[in-house]
Amino acid sequence: MGRSGVYLLGSLVSGVATVLALPLLCILRLARFWANWHRERASRLLGAASASRPVRRATGRRAWAGPVTVRTSRALLWLPVNAMTGVVFGLPALLCVGNVVLAVIATPLWWAFGLEDRPRLFIDVPVTGWATALTLGPLQILLLTALAYVAFPPLARAHARICLAVLSDSTEEQLAERVAVLTRTRADVLDAHGAELRRIERDLHDGTQARLVAIAMRLAVARQAFSDNPRDERLVEELLRDAHEGTEEAMTELRGVIRSVYPPILADRGLDGALTAVTTGCGVPTRLDVGDLDRVPPAVEAVVYFAVAETLTNVTRHSRATAAGVRVSRTADRLSVLVTDNGTGGADDRRGTGIAGIRRRVLALDGTLEVDSPAGGPTAITVELPCGW
């Protein structure tokens, strides 16, 4: 009741303030701010999820675009509606509260007022003696408090609903917004996917394939030199050695390319096992905490593995940390990865510490990456990926 009362009285004040400050609220930015404030307030009262993310309620998912502000047209519509509803809903509350206060004062202190100005209870009954004061006073307090108890919450909720109805986007607008976000992220995903394919093609073309051709050339010359008469043993041996070393290098490179596409340990052991392997292999003692992950899409697993492996490489190389931690947890539709270390901090995208690469792969899956790494440390890197398909 208290909360509803405060809300209703606040609405009255804001309704009156809207009328008084009307010229000022014609500044669109202020109007939007004013509307946003009301929306937050209304949704807090209704206990709904933050109204700044209406999409969440529509789809059960977070809007990746971040807070959605009120449309200007709706903010302007809210001005007259606010003035009206504020007064209509707030005035009864004020009367109710005011009369309780009056009774509280009148009951013990009725005699202190002049004969002509005796306070009146039940609107029109003047208090002229203790008998009236001690019967009507408490009765008025009791009745009005009961009224407030019963009527304030539904009144306040009705006001909040009107507010949200005016200020929230319609389902259609929410869907349009969601489509816009999805269209953009989908284009990003396709770009990132294309870039990834080009990288793999380039790695195979310039690396492994070129090495194989070089090996074939050396073997071909070695075969020729072998049947030369007289045979140049030293040349043949040199060519064979080159070719042998070349095959080893080609295998190493191929392994690197394969690992960058889909780490084999993930295929063998799953995400949990792969993370165990990467944390035990880390140069800095690392605590691993993997929650119940359920089934995670392979693309998400690969990015998580890549992000953790890359981040721990950074920790070992740059942070001078003595301890690190990896925590992976899952909500219905999100997978969160938190990598922390107690090192010297200062990690960011620009210093070529591999964070840019992680960000690229995370964004490709419509996820988010946050780096909190003040100079002096500690560092916390959070990756969140949607995985509720």
Added chain:
Amino acid sequence: MRVVIAEDNVLLSTGLELLLGRAGFQIVAIADDAVGFLAAVRQHRPDVTIVDVRLPPSFRDEGIRAALQARREHPGLPVLVLSQYVEQQYAAELLSSTGGGVGYLLKDRVSRVDEFVDALRRVAAGGTAMDPDVIAQLVQRAGDPIAALTPREHEVLALMAQGHDNNAIAAQLVITDNGVHKHIGNIFAKLGLAVTDSGHRRVLAVLAYLNAARAT
């Protein structure tokens, strides 16, 4: 025979140097990009050039463009383009640049030293060396009229399109020169082509036919 090479991958350029050196070629310059290649061609006036399709900085088709540019600057300059994958479009562009030998081969062919050296000599002499895969792609897409050819005529057509002369075709298929001559006559008749003299022009006629057949 003096050769200029455009190849940015050191492994491959040293391999080529080794292989061609033993075969009696003289490598006068190895450029690692298009600009260096054009400069080297201007300076050395080589007898034949070998160009990798992908060169720095963007590693797309700089090699093809450099080869075409070099042929514009030096009409008749023989160019053998090496690639790690077959793209019929590149072959068509090279063939349409007039005069002088052209070749377009998969890098894999390099390790068949004799065939590669043979192809390089053919290009240097103003002939053609088309990769069997390019020809196979073209033949495969050529459709109906090609289907009328006998299997043997198919083989002859493919070898002819790769740039081999009658003697080489006879040797590869183990038949007589006369036999080759007869097959070629049949092929040209079935495809409705005018019989041209052997060599580059014949190859061009066949390739042009295959290209056109593909387009319809």
